[in-house]
Amino acid sequence: MFELFIEEILAKKKGIQGKFQERTYIRLTNAYGGWPEGSIVFKDLIIAGFPKIGRINSLESGLREQFSGSFWMEEKVDGYNVRIFHYQGQIYCATRGGFICPFSTDRIVDLLNVDIFIDHPNLVLCGEITGPGSPYIEGPTPLVSEDVKLFIFDIAKGSTMEFLPERQKHELISRYRLPSVKNFDLFENQPKDLRQIKKILLSLHNEYREGVIFKEEPFGRRAKYVTANSDLNDIAVFSHKILDVSPNYFIDRILRYVLFLTELGLIEENNWEEKLGKAFVCGIKEVLKNVREHGRSSRFFRCRFRESKNAEYFIEHLKHIPGHQEHVIIKKLYQENSYWVLEFEKTFPSTSDTLRNWLSGALRFD
Amino acid sequence: MFELFIEEILAKKKGIQGKFQERTYIRLTNAYGGWPEGSIVFKDLIIAGFPKIGRINSLESGLREQFSGSFWMEEKVDGYNVRIFHYQGQIYCATRGGFICPFSTDRIVDLLNVDIFIDHPNLVLCGEITGPGSPYIEGPTPLVSEDVKLFIFDIAKGSTMEFLPERQKHELISRYRLPSVKNFDLFENQPKDLRQIKKILLSLHNEYREGVIFKEEPFGRRAKYVTANSDLNDIAVFSHKILDVSPNYFIDRILRYVLFLTELGLIEENNWEEKLGKAFVCGIKEVLKNVREHGRSSRFFRCRFRESKNAEYFIEHLKHIPGHQEHVIIKKLYQENSYWVLEFEKTFPSTSDTLRNWLSGALRFD
Numbered sequence: 001m002f003e004l005f006i007e008e009i010l011a012k013k014k015g016i017q018g019k020f021q022e023r024t025y026i027r028l029t030n031a032y033g034g035w036p037e038g039s040i041v042f043k044d045l046i047i048a049g050f051p052k053i054g055r056i057n058s059l060e061s062g063l064r065e066q067f068s069g070s071f072w073m074e075e076k077v078d079g080y081n082v083r084i085f086h087y088q089g090q091i092y093c094a095t096r097g098g099f100i101c102p103f104s105t106d107r108i109v110d111l112l113n114v115d116i117f118i119d120h121p122n123l124v125l126c127g128e129i130t131g132p133g134s135p136y137i138e139g140p141t142p143l144v145s146e147d148v149k150l151f152i153f154d155i156a157k158g159s160t161m162e163f164l165p166e167r168q169k170h171e172l173i174s175r176y177r178l179p180s181v182k183n184f185d186l187f188e189n190q191p192k193d194l195r196q197i198k199k200i201l202l203s204l205h206n207e208y209r210e211g212v213i214f215k216e217e218p219f220g221r222r223a224k225y226v227t228a229n230s231d232l233n234d235i236a237v238f239s240h241k242i243l244d245v246s247p248n249y250f251i252d253r254i255l256r257y258v259l260f261l262t263e264l265g266l267i268e269e270n271n272w273e274e275k276l277g278k279a280f281v282c283g284i285k286e287v288l289k290n291v292r293e294h295g296r297s298s299r300f301f302r303c304r305f306r307e308s309k310n311a312e313y314f315i316e317h318l319k320h321i322p323g324h325q326e327h328v329i330i331k332k333l334y335q336e337n338s339y340w341v342l343e344f345e346k347t348f349p350s351t352s353d354t355l356r357n358w359l360s361g362a363l364r365f366d
Numbered sequence: 367m368f369e370l371f372i373e374e375i376l377a378k379k380k381g382i383q384g385k386f387q388e389r390t391y392i393r394l395t396n397a398y399g400g401w402p403e404g405s406i407v408f409k410d411l412i413i414a415g416f417p418k419i420g421r422i423n424s425l426e427s428g429l430r431e432q433f434s435g436s437f438w439m440e441e442k443v444d445g446y447n448v449r450i451f452h453y454q455g456q457i458y459c460a461t462r463g464g465f466i467c468p469f470s471t472d473r474i475v476d477l478l479n480v481d482i483f484i485d486h487p488n489l490v491l492c493g494e495i496t497g498p499g500s501p502y503i504e505g506p507t508p509l510v511s512e513d514v515k516l517f518i519f520d521i522a523k524g525s526t527m528e529f530l531p532e533r534q535k536h537e538l539i540s541r542y543r544l545p546s547v548k549n550f551d552l553f554e555n556q557p558k559d560l561r562q563i564k565k566i567l568l569s570l571h572n573e574y575r576e577g578v579i580f581k582e583e584p585f586g587r588r589a590k591y592v593t594a595n596s597d598l599n600d601i602a603v604f605s606h607k608i609l610d611v612s613p614n615y616f617i618d619r620i621l622r623y624v625l626f627l628t629e630l631g632l633i634e635e636n637n638w639e640e641k642l643g644k645a646f647v648c649g650i651k652e653v654l655k656n657v658r659e660h661g662r663s664s665r666f667f668r669c670r671f672r673e674s675k676n677a678e679y680f681i682e683h684l685k686h687i688p689g690h691q692e693h694v695i696i697k698k699l700y701q702e703n704s705y706w707v708l709e710f711e712k713t714f715p716s717t718s719d720t721l722r723n724w725l726s727g728a729l730r731f732d
Binding site for chain 1: 422423429612616637640647648729
């Protein structure tokens with residue numbers, strides 16, 4: 001059914017073939033034929049890429065500008081986005097880039113009661129996986145203390161990412177006991193609601209949680225807004241690979257940090273300057289120590305798989321993630337209780353090489 | 367004599383014609399014909415561009431790697447680089463980019479006893495001009511509390527930037543009472559000297575002075591090294607135009623800041639984290655206030671000229687500096703005592719536009 005489309009995608013270099021177990025598929029690396037980047041194309045099924053959600057950097061004016069009617073406020077969880085779907089008798093998880101993720105697919109039965117797909121085989125569940133046992137997320141996450149958890153935030157009616165209305169989504173979440181993000185209710189652009197929204201954001205901020213998504217109904221406008229402590233956490237975590245990340249990553253977060261603290265009336269209290277400085281300095285001190293002692297900056301990962309062959313597929317998968325190709329060192333794969341544990345290290349080459357060069361006393365022209 | 371060379375430069379687009387008063391010249395925008403970028407070509411004289419000086423980001427290993435014999439240590443002043451030379455009966459000042467600077471040329475007789483050019487018309491004096499009355503330097507400078515001052519650091523034997531040996535330079539500086547940078551003496555790579563170098567750097571750092579240049583003799587190797595407080599000052603000053611500067615500007619300084627504090631054994635004391643955070647937060651708070659209240663972030667300049675026609679030339683000159691074209695607002699030119707005072711404002715368009723957009727509640731996809 002989509003055979004010709006697949007040929008076209010490959011001929012025009014808009015997508016790349018992937019393989020998981022015996023299954024091959026195409027992931028769109030660019031939007032094409034009306035399908036967004038990250039869409040997954042099988043011979044007889046397409047799962048659309050997850051739509052990008054814009055960000056407001058100013059809460060009050062942002063809500064006023066973006067939403068004319070009422071809107072839901074839902075927690076935004078800091079993890080990696082998965083689309084969970086049923087295809088020819090199996091449940092698959094796809095990451096944002098359109099890869100079928102061997103880790104998430106392997107572990108999905110631990111994270112979700114998949115019965116919902118028996119009754120509704122055409123639904124696509126969209127959620128965030130996070131936790132210290134994630135193979136992608138670096139740094140701490142306040143919602144999960146060990147291994148990984150899933151938080152569903154959208155259910156799409158079919159493969160085109162046409163989302164169910166919130167109430168219908170809540171009903172399915174409740175009926176199938178799906179793990180989901182916290183929903184904070186429906187709000188409007190009025191002073192009372194704004195006060196309540198700020199109160200919720202303040203408590204998320206105090207718990208180092210990432211932020212929220214606003215979702216208008218029925219028009220489907222969406223916007224995200226994140227907390228200052230989440231920006232701080234990003235800076236602290238990414239300072240370990242400070243020269244492997246776009247420098248704009250940091251500048252954006254510094255600006256948003258000040259904007260959030262200003263808008264929530266926190267800027268004049270509590271050593272926010274010191275916290276921002278610490279986020280950079282602590283990470284950089286550690287990086288310098290690692291580069292001096294081990295010649296590199298890197299991060300250690302430890303993930304559990306149900307099946308050892310999926311760990312092998314995952315090792316293969318890591319080679320195909322842009323930017324990861326040469327920078328993963330597989331350490332160990334061993335059995336522990338009923339799981340297979342994969343340990344690996346991601347190294348940060350620019351940070352490592354540049355700082356090693358600086359520490360060696362090299363001359364630098366800038 | 368250089369007429370053909372000038373034609374060649376223009377034909378190959380390696381230089382641009384400039385004009386100051388009745389004098390035309392070519393400034394090299396790229397290295398060409400053995401002459402570096404920033405060289406100034408007249409019909410019968412070429413003044414070479416000032417050579418780039420590399421930076422060491424690690425003091426001990428840097429000195430060890432770069433210098434095998436003894437080396438001078440001299441203060442590095444945070445200002446703008448000028449080459450001062452004599453041509454057909456007049457003294458001119460050229461900036462790094464190869465512009466004859468109407469401001470510096472106008473004011474040079476206030477900054478320097480130009481008698482040296484009577485005895486030595488072929489010398490080129492290289493120095494740094496700085497102070498709150500400078501038209502280029504933003505932010506405070508600890509060495510000059512009002513107007514501007516000149517600090518000579520090199521004397522070139524002719525127009526090729528072949529520098530005089532340090533002792534001969536000191537002799538001329540002393541004989542003609544030239545204003546000069548502080549020279550901290552000759553050092554070697556040995557523990558006693560290194561302790562002394564660190565002591566001097568610590569006191570420069572405590573006075574918010576920029577740093578030092580190391581100069582090897584007779585081989586001419588050079589390296590610069592700057593203090594953490596100078597990095598901090600750069601961050602605080604440039605945060606006013608945070609989105610008009612390469613974001614690497616900030617990342618580099620954050621890294622150098624931590625390296626300096628670590629190397630000088632200061633990192634564990636005195637709230638360095640807080641100071642780093644403050645450098646960002648204070649500037650950004652002010653920018654947000656300015657964008658909210660005036661719609662833009664900008665900086666105000668006030669410079670004194672001896673002759674009003676040079677102020678006019680300077681206004682014209684501002685239009686030719688890359689990146690300045692549309693972002694200078696001339697405010698006033700008026701006489702005060704024996705000087706003409708020019709007031710102008712430089713606006714920071716990306717910082718202004720982006721933050722205005724964020725504050726308006728716009729949706730942003732990143």
